[in-house]
Amino acid sequence: MISPGIAPISGFSSAGRYAVIFAAALSVLMKNRSTVLAYDAVPTLFLGIFITFHSILFSPIVDVSALKSISWTISMLTVITAWRQLSHDDWDAVSLQVFRSLILVMVVSLPLLVLPLGYLVNGTGFQGILNHPQAMGPTLALLGAWSASQMFGSKRPPWHVVILVIVCVVLVLLSEARTAGLALLGGFSFAALCVSLLSKRRLVSTLPGLFSPRFGLITVVGVVLLSLFGSKFLGNIASYISKRGEASNLMEAYQGSRGYLIDAMQANISMSPWQGIGFGIASIPEAMVVTRDPMLGLPIGAAIEKGVMPLAVLEELGIPGFIFVAVWIASVLRRSARGGVASLSVALTVLLLNLGENTLFSAGGFGMLPIILLGWAITSADHLSPVRHAPNRRMTQPA
Template sequence: MTLMVALPFAGPRWSIWALLGTWFITLSHTGLFAHPPAAGLLRYAVYFVAFGTLILPVSGRPLQRGSVALVASTLGIGAVVVLHSFFYSYMPYLSIAKITSWTVVVSALWLAWGRLGAEEVRALRLQIFVVLSILLLFSLPLMMTGLGFATNGRGFQGLLNHPQAWGLVGAAIMALSSARLLRGDQKAILLCTIAFLSTAATFASGARTALVGIAVALAAGAGASTLHAVLAQRRIWRNRAAVAWVFLFMLVVAALLTPQVQHAIQSFLGKGDVRQLESFSQIYERSRGGLTGVMNNNISRHFYEGIGFGLASVPGTMVVSYDPLFGLPIGASVEKGNVYLGLTEEVGAPLALLVGAVVAFWAVRGLRCGLVGATIIFFVLAANFAEATFFSMGGMGLLFMALFTSYATGVEEAR
């Protein structure tokens, strides 16, 4: 972890790798990798060093056009939520610490991608995909050992510390490999193999959210990228590809709404419970109903002001971990299930709408980056309906934001 603190001084590309390194160290398998006591504090050191070297900048590389608005909007969100925390959070210091870390990390990512040239951005995207694929390949042998299922004995976790984390990583690999395959990249056999292996590993994890999210992302991403290409040519219905994707998307939605199709995949979505036909909404309610019920109650009581950014729905369940050396708060994970509902509960509806508008602005930029970019944008947004990772920089959120920001910068893939 100490090496990660020094990496940002080598340039923007290494800042991104340093941030991703903290993600892996934080979520790595506790039975295979050592976790030093100071790792939590050093993680924050990496965040601030990366941000500091990029905003100065130490590298001396100019910021690409358009990145200033992305950084400014992120800093704006951070400032507004900090102000909100002073007045409405039931644990102001914790809310401020959480929004500060999120703002610093996301700003650092915007700055890092923005200080790279277009070809460097494309090359680094590919390198991240390769590294994730290597992580997949090294995880697969653990399927034949108890270490691969160490957390709960049922779900496959690979080299990570929990099946849910692995399911989301596997789904991200599926999104990248499948989108590249559909786009017509070379080495189709290799991409097919990676897509198949990541699908199998994700299925073995039991992460229902991940597979549903990737299905939505591929369908929506393909439709959005095709529509963008058509609109750019000012031809809509004369483009047969656009018509085909719209028709296919309507068929998929119609099929998913039928009880017969839902029953066919319910064994997976319901984790083996096939006693009765259930809709997706019923399955979601059974899985996340306890969480959403409490959040809805808080929203009804604190509709305008919220309860505080990054805080548990029930104050008594808030558990904070502290650094053993200096006593600083380094972790306070909360389970929300749905980031959109959770954000409304935490900061109130008006501020949540403002944050949503900014994120939508970011997402639209990513939708212009072709099939791969649109798929990643939709995947990150869809996964957050059941796994609130968007603001979790100490967990899966960092990997997702690294992928999200790489495409939301607006750098299109090479044709």
């Protein structure tokens, strides 16, 4: 996902992706075969089997659909199993490494704020060191949701975490990725509300940082700045929503950016509501560009753009597949909720991002980051349970 202005696009990126996925799967399988079918991986396995058989039976381009299905299933199972295999201390350490890696992407991108290289795609949306603003925005939204959980989950939020949350919000706005902004806000807010209701605890217990003196100070400073620069701030928010004046409100902006994709998907759903058009197949299959390996003829690239994941699932897998995916998502959210606000907010942010960027079932490009973080969220409750681990453990988890 590196910016082409920083490094040239690799000619082996498509084929090499599958080598990484299958090597990782083999490594996990060789380490401990008994955890491959752990209870939290079973729903993913059943969904993957369903999608693969659906691809064989109904897809107009069987090898493309089957390879996409198999690569996603193997990736998701590998990630869940890999997180689950870690000891508590290792799970904490790897969580911290992933967290710091996302911070590193942000920090290294900051100098590009004043350089044209940071706005290479369209000249206005900040992309940093990544290849598109629609990659930078969602990446920082995930980091922001994770950081906000840490900030509000502490009675005395560290200042560096507070600054991290603020920087994430600002850069998401600069990326012009509207879906990312809404996903960041909605993911954390819904997670905090749901955990508070499910645990039957007051909000002050779930989010003590919300009532801390430091957050109170930030609120006062924010009100003062808003009173001084309110018109400019509101103008920037309006510009963010309209994206250079392309729309006057949020719904119009969504329709303008995703409307033509939605229309095409709705037409296919009307024609084939039960069967679907095939997993990972473009709304117009005849216009789909498939890149194949010159030696074996296997598909190594078949990019599609659909944007709205729920409609894309219904279009590709039909009503039965849509129900199957809904059940799988429910299981993911249920397991993530057991881990607390941090894991649920990350999982919800991933899902809300897919209302504008259909990456949930893509193991290539940006889609791998949500897969890794979903695996973290799904397994978080077991690694945080005091029953399974010694009471004197050193807590290094960043959220």
